[in-house]
Amino acid sequence: MARTVQQMLDAANAVVPKVDVAEARRLVEEENALLVDLRDSAEIAKTGKLKGAATVSRGMLEFRADRGSKYHD
Numbered sequence: 893m894a895r896t897v898q899q900m901l902d903a904a905n906a907v908v909p910k911v912d913v914a915e916a917r918r919l920v921e922e923e924n925a926l927l928v929d930l931r932d933s934a935e936i937a938k939t940g941k942l943k944g945a946a947t948v949s950r951g952m953l954e955f956r957a958d959r960g961s962k963y964h965d
Contacts, residue, residue, distance in 0.1 A: 920944065928946050
């Protein structure tokens with residue numbers, strides 16, 4: 893059964909915790925959390941990269957995360 897974008901967002905938001913900037917900084921500094929910048933290269937070139945973040949465009953996220961993919965990193 894096809895799902896709408898809103899349904900997919902609602903499902904993702906139900907399981908992915910949201911954190912504010914202060915909590916994100918704490919997680920990176922105290923718990924060695926990985927920050928992933930999902931913006932595309934044009935936006936990063938315009939606004940700059942998040943310090944210490946891994947850069948993966950949103951369209952490549954699943955491929956880069958999948959150990960079986962030739963794009964895994």
